[in-house]
Amino acid sequence: MSTNEETFVVGADGLDTDREQEIGQHIGYRYDVNLVPDLKFITPFLQKYIDKMGWKDLNWLEDVHMGYEGDQAAVFDRNINGWVTIPDTITLPDNQQERDMIARELLIKFQMSENHPMVDLNNAYRKF
Amino acid sequence: MATLKEDKSHEMGLHEEQLKGRTQQRFFSVDENENLTYFHSFDVDTSKSGTIDALEMTPREINGEIRALMEKGIGNITVDNPMSRHGVGVGILNRLNLTFSDSLGYFGCGLIDGPNVHIKGRVGWSCAENMMAGTVVIDGNAGSTFGAAIRGGDLVCKGSVGARTGIDQKGGTIIVGGKTGAFSGFMMQRGRMIICGDAGMNLGDSMYDGTIYVGGEVEELGVDCVPGEMTELDVRYLTSKLDLYGMKAPKGVEKMQKYVSGKQLWNYDNLEPSEKKLVL
Numbered sequence: 001m002s003t004n005e006e007t008f009v010v011g012a013d014g015l016d017t018d019r020e021q022e023i024g025q026h027i028g029y030r031y032d033v034n035l036v037p038d039l040k041f042i043t044p045f046l047q048k049y050i051d052k053m054g055w056k057d058l059n060w061l062e063d064v065h066m067g068y069e070g071d072q073a074a075v076f077d078r079n080i081n082g083w084v085t086i087p088d089t090i091t092l093p094d095n096q097q098e099r100d101m102i103a104r105e106l107l108i109k110f111q112m113s114e115n116h117p118m119v120d121l122n123n124a125y126r127k128f
Numbered sequence: 129m130a131t132l133k134e135d136k137s138h139e140m141g142l143h144e145e146q147l148k149g150r151t152q153q154r155f156f157s158v159d160e161n162e163n164l165t166y167f168h169s170f171d172v173d174t175s176k177s178g179t180i181d182a183l184e185m186t187p188r189e190i191n192g193e194i195r196a197l198m199e200k201g202i203g204n205i206t207v208d209n210p211m212s213r214h215g216v217g218v219g220i221l222n223r224l225n226l227t228f229s230d231s232l233g234y235f236g237c238g239l240i241d242g243p244n245v246h247i248k249g250r251v252g253w254s255c256a257e258n259m260m261a262g263t264v265v266i267d268g269n270a271g272s273t274f275g276a277a278i279r280g281g282d283l284v285c286k287g288s289v290g291a292r293t294g295i296d297q298k299g300g301t302i303i304v305g306g307k308t309g310a311f312s313g314f315m316m317q318r319g320r321m322i323i324c325g326d327a328g329m330n331l332g333d334s335m336y337d338g339t340i341y342v343g344g345e346v347e348e349l350g351v352d353c354v355p356g357e358m359t360e361l362d363v364r365y366l367t368s369k370l371d372l373y374g375m376k377a378p379k380g381v382e383k384m385q386k387y388v389s390g391k392q393l394w395n396y397d398n399l400e401p402s403e404k405k406l407v408l
Binding site: 034048052056062119120122 | 166242261279300337338361362
């Protein structure tokens, strides 16, 4: 995590507007949702995934970015409506585009795992 | 008096889980296997093809037949004679190449997560609503609320679309080759909308976030929708995205206008109502 992000995540100094100061928290998303991906940073795993799916770009992963939860880097998984924290053992680059690609790769590995909570939900509630 | 039915989910203990106070979940392990598809999806082969003649079939039968072919491992399905039926091609949570040889009615290809769909005709209202991932390409025009509440993937209409395109859009990319109607991008929360032609009145009304690119004229901007600054990354992104679907901005990508949220309507916070009363 860069110094700027640490300030943003941990300290109240990162709260910009009066409204944010008042309620003591950030208003908005935990990353720039409008940042369009730079495909030159794509990882081999992601390339394999999009080839398998028959796509020619990142498709839905364009909206996946590296954010944070508490003071840890994390990626939001829409299928569980929660943040999945990134293990400390993974060193993150200092570039948001590269970090986003890592977030996308980790999210795919998590979502496609048999340990994903959706597998239990699928077993419990699937009707047909 | 009605009672809760004990079923499989109760047996699995899912109803005993404490939900309160769990804002942080740590599930990720670096040792996960490298699967490329959902654990519950069908293993299909896109070199295997199948055809469905839908002339005498109900929408339910068409959807059931698509599913039956996927269960057999067929990954390339063509539906002939869809006869503009409503609600077909829905709920597909699988990788699949699906082609409709003619037009669909309303709510076509909704709730999908993964397939690549090609519709060789027009579509009615709310095509690909709540789409999660994949691609949907429509050769003709589309009705109103095109891509309502879309969350991901590429939704492409090569013709023109009706009003309220991408209403409540939460992600993904909507691409329109022609014009779009009034209130497009209404309550948009994130994602991208690329309109090659003109946009009707109240574009991006009450949008919270996301980006709208317009190649033609905008009749009128909605509340809290403001012009944004095109960057070199935007140009590169638009060029490659439109190239993917063989589309062009009439005046060139560089001349497209970008619109974003003015963020005057933002009021995100997760305080409880009682806490809000204390601070406000």
